[in-house]
Amino acid sequence: MGPAGIAAGGKHVLESFKEALSGTGITASLKENCSSHQVGCLGLCARDVLVEIHQGGTKTVYQYVKADMVRRIVDEHLVGGTPVKEWLVDGAYDAFYKKQVKVVLSDVGRIDPEEISAYEAVGGYEAAKEVLHSWYPEEVIEEIKMSGIRGRGGAGFPTGLKWELGRKAPGETKYIVCNADEGDPGAFMDRAVIEGNAHAVIEGMIIGAYALCAHHGYVYIRAEYPLAVERLKRAISQATAKGYLGKKIFGCDFDLEIKIKLGAGAFVCGEETALIASIEGQRGQPRAKPPFPVNKGLWQKPTVINNVETLANIPYIIRRGCAWYASYGTEKSRGTKVFALTGKIKNPGLIEVPMGITLREIIEDIGGGIENGKQLKAVQTGGPSGGCIPANKLDLNVDYESLAKAGSIVGSGGMIVLDEDDCMVNVAKYFVQFTQSESCGKCVPCRVGTKRLLETLERICKGHGRSNDIERLEKLSAGIKATSLCGLGQTAPNPILSTIRYFRDEFEAHIRDKKCPAKVCKGLLTYSISEKKCKACGACLRACPSGAITGEKKTPHKIDQAKCIKCGSCFEVCKFGSVERN
Amino acid sequence: MNDTLDKIVADYRDNGGNVISLLQETQEAFGYIPREAVDYFSAQLGIAPSRFYGVATFYSQFRLNPTGKNKIIACCGTACHVRGAERILSGIKRELSLAEEEETTQDKEFTVEKVACLGFCSFAPVVLINGEVHGKTNADPILKEIRKLKNK
Structure with missing residues (x-):
């Protein structure tokens, strides 16, 4: 029961098990053999609540367990002896654990953390x-x-x-x-x-x-x-x-x-x-x-x-x-490392892997690949101090040296998977926004420098990029890295530098063509409704917070560009794909 | 109020003069750091109010104004960000007629907070409404929830 398990209703499930076990009139001997207890995070957070049932030497695992499913599991499995097949975990569960090596996490999820x-x-x-x-x-x-x-x-x-x-x-x-x-x-x-x-x-x-x-x-x-x-x-x-x-x-x-x-x-x-x-x-x-x-x-x-x-x-x-x-890991990076694998991945969760494993093994084998059949674009490691590794470097080994060489860091262990729908300029801006607001203000390069970086990125994302912006960003970044007092400032430009290094074309598209290829940056998008596809259902009209959409029953709706605030609400609610972003 | 403040002052003296602990205790008692409390500490301990404000405004945990009746926390961590947290947050703010920098509605019914990461990354994007976790969500269901609270 990690944070995600609790969010998914782990407490209710645990209570239900306690209740069901005591209330079924199960004989005393079974009661003694049966105990339900809470554990820490089992790792595969996406399928929470996970429930493991250990009987003799065998382990059965249920996924997506809800409180109202507990009674049937107790009745059919614990009392009746037949597991409820349709609720058991599938092959992805085994794949998730197969390439992991648990040292720090070896007892996490196995033992009651409160005893x-x-x-x-x-x-x-x-x-x-x-x-x-x-x-x-x-x-x-x-x-x-x-x-x-x-x-x-x-x-x-x-x-x-x-x-x-x-x-x-x-x-x-x-x-x-x-x-x-x-x-x-x-x-x-x-x-x-x-x-x-x-x-x-x-x-x-x-x-x-x-x-x-x-x-x-x-x-x-x-x-x-x-x-x-x-x-x-x-x-x-x-x-x-x-x-x-x-x-x-x-x-x-x-x-x-x-x-x-x-x-x-x-x-x-x-x-x-x-x-x-x-x-x-x-x-x-x-x-x-x-x-x-x-x-x-x-x-x-x-x-x-x-x-x-x-x-x-x-x-x-x-x-x-x-x-x-x-014996685990590489020559200079020994042992294992825990990562929080999140983002556009099929099986997000908490993983522990030997140092030196390739990114591909983490993303494809453990994480199960990208969700919704999309294309992987990059993997962000090291958070606001780290950088993005592009999809074509997936065979990179995950260790201190290799990641540093590729312009990122191992960091504390955040690993965020980005797909084709993510805008790299926006991701860089997101991290600089974070470091800028978290800069303590003591030294000038970090306090003022991160602010200027952010302003430049904001300008680019709004379609006001200037032809020498990339060079300006690089020059300013080098100065901040060299002269900041602590690690926060010294690493704050990393997300920008690594995205420029691997995704320069995206920066150029924003600056020169005033286009956001991933269709994320608001300032570079226009929303319109396709007359052909619009079913005139009125969903977008009701969702529009600025009253920019007009239309009657049976006539295709229209967006008044002067009133549109580009919030994307119409795009989200349209079931027919008739709202277009360009 | 003064009894509570006296106890906090006594604790401060006992624990070797830790301003952060003093402010944490104050916020736990009142839900925020009231100006009167700072004035009181300042007079009792002979420390300039600026010392307290200097620490209080440095850390994101401390607030100098009371919160609204309903508390909405929008996670804007990286995993939530790439799954549209910004759209949800701006939708919530629009629904409650809050300007970008504002957190609490004028009628003190709602406080909307943006946090860096709640750690529910595999349920991104996540919004907490009065402590209840709404994960893998988008603007629509969240706004419906808020409208329900508004009509209460």
């Missing part, structure tokens, strides 16, 4: 226990270094090296911070990990704190994620009650307390120094580095900041060994 015993039953907290009892901190750091894991928040800094720097930083008081300020639009990996298995994040923090010799931890999490916050709070109090957090944890001479800090909504707070300012209660504005947080961070003390996914990987690496982890 510490469920995590312990699958080996949870054993890694932390073992490390604290019989490893030297240096050994932990060496193990993490050998695993090759790099920061999963986007920048890809080697985690083991970061811990080593933190360990060596002089100072009595040190902090470990979990960065759960997932701000990329179109990304929900960290939320899914916390909601599905918050204990793994805490265990990762315990191991990290021990390696650094830090006795204070913070989780900086968005207030917009109420369920994740709740589950994290519950997990911390359960771990404290068990003696895994607090004084002398696991009976060793080591103290660790973890506090939760709620973010207040600012994308820039994903940047380390801004995040630190925000935990301290100030405006989340970044500062110049060095000094790096690892030497002077929270309250001027050495601070190591790791992303949620990175930390949640740690217990699994310790438990199964660095060699096992490093």
Whole structure:
């Protein structure tokens, strides 16, 4: 039951199962064998609510389950022993999971995220226990270094090296911070990990704190994620009650307390120094580095900041060994990565794949290809800091180096699939709009530069593009990248640069021909009604908010171009395809 | 009101002077950050009001005006954007006669908020109406829902 599952009515389904199981007069012995419990995100969000039924060694999965279907599933399957065939998942379900490798997500969707015993039953907290009892901190750091894991928040800094720097930083008081300020639009990996298995994040923090010799931890999490916050709070109090957090944890001479800090909504707070300012209660504005947080961070003390996914990987690496982890992925990008696969794809959802897998495998095999038989145009990765990979580069390997070479980044894990109906200039404008409004305003290149970029793109989309606009965008972008204070500004031009690189013709069509090939940009479109096709049903006339459409019964309707605000309402409601956009 | 504010001031002193936590508590109590509250904090703690406003206006979570009775949240994350979130949002604003920058209707019946991402990406485009998720939607059903609320 991830966010999508809850949105699709997961809670009602769970309640219905509880009710149906207790109310059918099923014998006591069956009752004991039957338990319904909630789990985190199962991944294939598009088919929510998914219900897995485990009997003996076999698993049956139902898709699109609604509360009113539960009674029949219980009666026919659980009581009668015959699954309800027409509601079972189809072949796409197996295909969705076949090429995935689950490490971080291995227990997400398998265990009840609100019970510490469920995590312990699958080996949870054993890694932390073992490390604290019989490893030297240096050994932990060496193990993490050998695993090759790099920061999963986007920048890809080697985690083991970061811990080593933190360990060596002089100072009595040190902090470990979990960065759960997932701000990329179109990304929900960290939320899914916390909601599905918050204990793994805490265990990762315990191991990290021990390696650094830090006795204070913070989780900086968005207030917009109420369920994740709740589950994290519950997990911390359960771990404290068990003696895994607090004084002398696991009976060793080591103290660790973890506090939760709620973010207040600012994308820039994903940047380390801004995040630190925000935990301290100030405006989340970044500062110049060095000094790096690892030497002077929270309250001027050495601070190591790791992303949620990175930390949640740690217990699994310790438990199964660095060699096992490093066996996945490529030479420089080891292990697996979680992506939120969304956009114009048949099977959107949460996926975990080995680094180095090709984009084609992700889009075609796991995602099932493009929906509605449309053509793939590009894949956007890395959100507002990333770029677009065009359809002809589908055989690109997904790892830090290959994506960077192609002008994008792995980023935190948003992967948005775009088809022929998407306008690349509009997509670039969308991301610049986002970074411009999220710019903290401290440094001029980012504050003013992103504003000028946005104005230029808006002009182009309105049909007022000038012949040298592409060069202006490129020049300004280079300046912003080179001179901005933090990562937000340094990467803000990436969506523009990568779309110019691969879709220059679309920019030129907007600027020179005043046309939007994908028919998205309002300012470049005119709506008209085909006399031949119009059935004079009046649907568009009623839908038009500006009274631009006139017509009587049995006479084709007309659009008054002077009154038309180009909202597209008529286009959406017409069932006969008689409204044309050009 | 003063009892609540006193408690918030006491909490502020206890937790080492964190302005964000103070504002979060204030918003939880009143639904927004009232001007009187800031004046009160300023007088009690000897901190200039600009410090509070500086933090409050920096973060998108804080609002300086009360919200309307019905709350509509339109997700404009990337997945929703490519599936027509803009059209839905502008449709909602037109229906409620809100200018582009306005969020709350004059009769205080509706507040329309645009957010960067709700994380329901596989149900894009998504609109929350009073906490209820409407996914894989378009302008038509959303406007119908709003008209229903209007007539209540």
